[in-house]
Amino acid sequence: MSLLQIRGLTASVGDKPILRGIDLSLNAGEVHAVMGPNGSGKSTLAQVLAGNPAYEVTGGSVTYKGQDLLEMQPEERAQAGIFLAFQYPVEIPGVSNAYFLRAAYNEVRKARGEAEVDPLEFADLMEERLKIVDMDPAMLSRSVNTGFSGGEKKRNEILQLAVLEPSLGILDETDSGLDIDALRTVADGVNKLRSRDRSFIVVTHYQRLLNYIVPDYVHVLAGGRIVKSGGKELALALEEKGYDWLTEGAHTAEVGA
Amino acid sequence: MTVDVAIDRPRAVTPFESEFRTLYDAAGTIAPPPVRSIRVAAFDAFRRLGFPTTKNEDWHFTSVAPIVEHDYLHILTPSGDVRPEQLEPFQFGGDDWHTLVFVNGRYAPELSNVGELPDGVKVLDLRRAWREAPQLVDQLGQITRYDDRAFTALNTAFMNDGAVVHIDRDVEVEKPIHLLFVADAVAAKSMMHPRNLIVIGRHAKATVIESYVSLSDAVYFNNPVTEVAVAEGATLQHYKVQREGMRAFHVGTIETHQARDSHYISFSLATGGSLTRTNIYTTLDGEGSGCTLNGLYMLDGEQHCDHQTLIVHAQPNCFSRELYKGVLDGQSHGVFNGKVYVYPIAQKTDGKQTNNTLLLSSKAQIDAKPQLEIFADDVKCTHGATVGRLDEQALFYMKSRGVSRELARQLLTYAFAADVLETLEQRNVREELERMSLRRFTAQVPVESGTKR
Numbered sequence: 221m222s223l224l225q226i227r228g229l230t231a232s233v234g235d236k237p238i239l240r241g242i243d244l245s246l247n248a249g250e251v252h253a254v255m256g257p258n259g260s261g262k263s264t265l266a267q268v269l270a271g272n273p274a275y276e277v278t279g280g281s282v283t284y285k286g287q288d289l290l291e292m293q294p295e296e297r298a299q300a301g302i303f304l305a306f307q308y309p310v311e312i313p314g315v316s317n318a319y320f321l322r323a324a325y326n327e328v329r330k331a332r333g334e335a336e337v338d339p340l341e342f343a344d345l346m347e348e349r350l351k352i353v354d355m356d357p358a359m360l361s362r363s364v365n366t367g368f369s370g371g372e373k374k375r376n377e378i379l380q381l382a383v384l385e386p387s388l389g390i391l392d393e394t395d396s397g398l399d400i401d402a403l404r405t406v407a408d409g410v411n412k413l414r415s416r417d418r419s420f421i422v423v424t425h426y427q428r429l430l431n432y433i434v435p436d437y438v439h440v441l442a443g444g445r446i447v448k449s450g451g452k453e454l455a456l457a458l459e460e461k462g463y464d465w466l467t468e469g470a471h472t473a474e475v476g477a
Numbered sequence: 478m479t480v481d482v483a484i485d486r487p488r489a490v491t492p493f494e495s496e497f498r499t500l501y502d503a504a505g506t507i508a509p510p511p512v513r514s515i516r517v518a519a520f521d522a523f524r525r526l527g528f529p530t531t532k533n534e535d536w537h538f539t540s541v542a543p544i545v546e547h548d549y550l551h552i553l554t555p556s557g558d559v560r561p562e563q564l565e566p567f568q569f570g571g572d573d574w575h576t577l578v579f580v581n582g583r584y585a586p587e588l589s590n591v592g593e594l595p596d597g598v599k600v601l602d603l604r605r606a607w608r609e610a611p612q613l614v615d616q617l618g619q620i621t622r623y624d625d626r627a628f629t630a631l632n633t634a635f636m637n638d639g640a641v642v643h644i645d646r647d648v649e650v651e652k653p654i655h656l657l658f659v660a661d662a663v664a665a666k667s668m669m670h671p672r673n674l675i676v677i678g679r680h681a682k683a684t685v686i687e688s689y690v691s692l693s694d695a696v697y698f699n700n701p702v703t704e705v706a707v708a709e710g711a712t713l714q715h716y717k718v719q720r721e722g723m724r725a726f727h728v729g730t731i732e733t734h735q736a737r738d739s740h741y742i743s744f745s746l747a748t749g750g751s752l753t754r755t756n757i758y759t760t761l762d763g764e765g766s767g768c769t770l771n772g773l774y775m776l777d778g779e780q781h782c783d784h785q786t787l788i789v790h791a792q793p794n795c796f797s798r799e800l801y802k803g804v805l806d807g808q809s810h811g812v813f814n815g816k817v818y819v820y821p822i823a824q825k826t827d828g829k830q831t832n833n834t835l836l837l838s839s840k841a842q843i844d845a846k847p848q849l850e851i852f853a854d855d856v857k858c859t860h861g862a863t864v865g866r867l868d869e870q871a872l873f874y875m876k877s878r879g880v881s882r883e884l885a886r887q888l889l890t891y892a893f894a895a896d897v898l899e900t901l902e903q904r905n906v907r908e909e910l911e912r913m914s915l916r917r918f919t920a921q922v923p924v925e926s927g928t929k930r
Contacts, residue, residue, distance in 0.1 A: 270877050298879035310874035314892025324878035331879065380878060
């Protein structure tokens with residue numbers, strides 16, 4: 221059985237339809253890249269899967285671990301093992317990173333029927349997880365994302381992922397705004413977290429990230445639909461030829477529909 | 478806008494006449510003769526003024542009609558049935574602090590623990606000061622005025638007990654002095670008029686905490702007045718913690734006089750009461766003096782909480798800083814009126830005032846009114862007010878990490894209040910208020926102290 225099954229998913233912001241029928245299946249341990257030009261709906265797909273209330277699902281279904289994902293609150297999705305790494309992580313002045321991480325970790329544990337951990341136990345866990353993203357422990361005592369550089373924010377997202385250990389990690393343009401060194405660090409972190417029972421959806425505009433996080437499948441989104449799917453070589457073709465040869469097809473399809 | 482229920486002046490004042498007569502006849506012998514004549518003058522002023530209506534500019538957003546609707550008995554004698562362990566939650570863990578406890582407006586020596594005071598420090602109840610050391614209370618009635626303030630006039634007419642703190646010059650008091658005013662069920666339908674005097678000598682330093690708490694949900698009316706004198710080069714940290722019963726009325730006034738190079742650091746926390754008003758007034762009456770007036774009010778249900786502050790810059794080269802924050806849920810109504818008055822001679826005044834409000838519900842309401850009256854031409858005075866709601870983006874971000882809506886709301890509320898709470902220098906008080914701010918709107922989620930580890 222697949223981990224995630226998306227069927228005919230449509231969604232809009234206000235009156236504006238963004239997703240026009242997405243079908244996608246993903247098995248445990250797989251890495252799927254979702255690529256596409258600006259405005260194709262790839263970030264919307266990521267936000268909808270995480271349950272962002274700013275987007276309205278207008279049709280279709282999403283089944284995650286056999287459950288109706290669309291019926292679940294964002295926190296329930298997270299507790300069930302879905303993690304969205306934000307393109308623009310939110311700053312929360314006044315709440316320390318360490319406290320927030322531990323609160324999230326304990327909420328997830330609680331939902332799984334596991335005991336909560338105290339600050340000391342958590343400090344041990346953090347020491348180990350910080351290494352995955354090569355992060356300075358001093359970042360933990362700062363307010364969540366507040367005054368962080370672009371690279372620090374993205375690293376912090378992957379740190380959260382490393383702590384919460386989801387079954388499905390969704391990376392929403394994690395590469396945007398990163399220089400090559402920061403990109404490598406973040407990608408290394410993700411690669412360390414790949415495993416047979418952890419899947420990823422990697423949303424990106426550029427093929428560059430996929431040199432580091434090598435996907436099993438690549439999907440191209442245009443006009444709110446998946447217009448092409450293939451193996452990792454599809455990403456290379458896109459790098460060479462751009463999106464036009466695919467998106468033109470999308471428009472035609474739309475007219476045809 | 479507050480709906481102003483018309484207050485019939487004679488009818489509103491009359492019930493207080495007999496209570497005043499009773500006090501004057503019964504307890505008159507305790508207070509020294511000058512106090513007796515002050516009482517009479519003050520009651521005359523109250524009779525003349527009546528209760529303020531919303532036509533009075535200082536009471537524009539707060540109708541005191543709900544207070545006036547009731548008749549109150551003035552508690553003259555010690556009363557109540559309070560056990561020491563019931564006070565534990567209100568003592569900030571300050572077992573070794575200098576604590577005076579008052580129950581239903583009267584000093585409770587058996588619950589108090591003044592402890593060992595440094596030389597030159599006096600902490601005692603007002604009646605004892607009247608009896609044994611009248612020189613300590615020379616300034617009583619000299620710092621605040623009642624001729625145009627009905628509630629202060631009422632307090633002055635009825636003053637019968639309270640705390641006296643007197644610090645000699647050059648003395649630093651290390652531990653906080655805690656004045657804890659408790660109301661229990663006996664306070665139902667009664668009124669209290671605690672009167673405090675705090676005198677900080679030249680180059681002395683102290684921390685005084687005033688707490689107003691309740692052990693019941695009785696309806697009562699508490700009307701404390703505290704006069705404060707901070708002498709040359711002295712520093713006073715003065716915290717007021719208002720956690721009255723949810724059906725109580727509270728009108729509290731603190732009035733401070735500051736001499737040259739003195740520092741007055743005030744913090745007002747207000748979470749209790751059904752209708753409450755806190756006045757904090759300070760006069761910077763010597764060059765180089767400064768004040769910090771901060772505060773936090775957290776309300777829900779139908780609570781109404783009004784803060785009025787007044788900073789008088791009477792001399793040049795003084796500074797004032799003010800940060801008040803409000804968190805309003807339910808149908809609560811917050812009011813903040815911050816006045817800064819700069820005398821013509823008060824050149825180089827440096828004043829900054831900020832009021833931020835977080836509305837947790839669409840039915841909560843804030844009236845914020847900054848008021849700068851500047852009569853000098855070389856000054857720097859700024860003010861700003863913001864009103865906001867919880868950041869939906871931040872809520873979603875936290876929820877997407879598995880944090881429940883309740884906890885996310887709690888953390889964001891805490892985060893909003895964090896910067897003003899951080900200004901509290903006394904650690905026990907700061908941590909307790911942090912815990913309170915985390916718990917205030919969601920009692921069911923236990924969170925340990927301090928999110929800043």
